[in-house]
Amino acid sequence: MINWKVILNIAKTHLLTKMKSTVTAGLGVTFGIAAYITLVSFMTGLNQMLDDLILNQTPHIHLYNEIEPSAKQPVAKYSEFENALNVVHSIRPKRSQKKIHNALPILNYLKKDKNVRGATPQLRAQIFYLSGSIELGGNLVGVDIMEEVRLSNIQDNIVEGTPEALKNNDNGILLGAGLAKKMSLTVGDRVQISTVAGDIFPLKIIGIYQSGIAEIDNIQSFSNLKTVQRILGEAENFVTDINIKLFKITEAPAMAEVLQRQFEIKATDINEANAQFETGSSIRNMITYAVSITLLIVAGFGIYNILNMLIYEKMKDIAILKATGFSGRDVQLIFMSQAMIIGIVGGIFGLLIGFGLSVLIDNVAFETEALPTIKTFPVNYKAMYYIIGFTFALISTFIAGYLPSNKAKRIDPVRIIRGT
């Protein structure tokens, strides 16, 4: 039977009469937890932002036709040369293989798959932007704009104009920000584009697109799929890319492989495309946890030291308690409670300070050309981190308190009372 009221009362008295040590030990925990919360919120905020920046622009699976030389050269089809050694020099890919042959059936098939959140067709065309006497090379991507808005973060990157405006305009273009700047064009202006074949079309700028990645913004614009098909003089089934979003990103590699075999098409999944990117995230996480754990270990040693000192000072008290009927376990609980009280109070202050610092960072202006949607430093407020931080505090104080309190439990009162 444990009498918590008495035990906590004694623990409290010890802590209050040793206020200085208590505060020192508590501050150690506070700093450890505050540092963890601040670091983890900021670091994962950064990770999240970079994820959004790059991953959300990348489809989970990307279907396209690679331009590559046919594996089977025509000569192999002649039965006369079946057993001969055929040597073909200077193999070149056949032109215009970029079209996905059976795009519409593939799209229909994908839309019925219950793992697929959405699949959008795209038509990438090489074009020139004409500005006075200058020709700027670039891409025009024909998209189903409303589906793109649903499945990707393209909306965040439309810095002027709206996706609806593009949808409602058969001759509209969402111009890359870098291009707009180079050609001094704004929304409402017209821009001339020329196809590789040499046909010239005027398009109306209904919006500006800025992904934050200069290489893209300097060459790429968007238009409706139909518009681009018309410009190229192609039929409605002419599609060069299909982008797929899944409900579960982890299923991407397996599904990509299946699609690649089933439709004899090139299918890349997101993990393949962003393998290096993941390493960056995990290194940032490692740094966060390494720093926090180091701080908490230091805090743990602080508590360990202070409790050891306290127990040394309180030898006589421990002997008296044991002589008057407190068991070894009671004595251990008295000192354990002190450690845990330091851990809980220090931990709560740590969470509060960590939250305060996060809010502070969150409000620091951070404006950069590259990230149009970001106005302040990114911070991730996840309840999970606060739970983890507090659990950390409890575990480290528990370990730090356990060893000294176990010593107190085993102190032999007779030896202390004898004075040897």
Add this chain to the structure above:
Amino acid sequence: MGLVLETKNINKHFHKPKDFHVLKDISFGVQEGEFVSIMGKSGCGKSTLLYILSTMDTDYTGELYLGDELITGKPQQELSRIRNMHIGFVFQFHYLLSEFSVLENVMLPAKKLAEKSHAEIKHDALEKLKMLHIEHLAEQRASRISGGEKQRVAIARALINNPAILMGDEPTGNLDSHNSENVFTIFKRLTEEQGLSLLVVTHDEDFAKRTNRIIQMEDGRIIS
């Protein structure tokens, strides 16, 4: 009248620094309401015996009974409870918890026992303090009172759970004659008025002579 405390053939050795047979065949009993004193030269084993009787030291052979109950061999957890309920102990050096008030010191063993409400415990503690004429010190910090007063607080603490027996290891050894007399009077009153059993180690011949019985020890044996 029955025995409150009884020992049968208690032997104890210290193993360090070398084997030392400190208690030899100790067999005796204390009657209910009896006031017994133990005398003997310094180093003859009186304190060692008292620590065994108080259940704090379990490293011995032989048997220890409290009432009819065999105490020897019980687990630590239970011994703590027995100490808490049935045994009061007063040391030569008045050990009090210096950060707590006098009243809190007295109340602590009763709070541990947790058989009474806080209010009842406080009432009992004040009663004990009143009986020892130190109720005016109740709210003082234990570190701020005199040696004689501390010893009386220690006695009040030993009595708070109404133990079957009160043991003292030279409880007056550190007090002047006035305070010693005071403590003796208290003990005497406790046996006569409340029928409490007392077992007190003392060096004071006068003190011992006024008790019901003297146990003489020499070299770890009871000689009379």
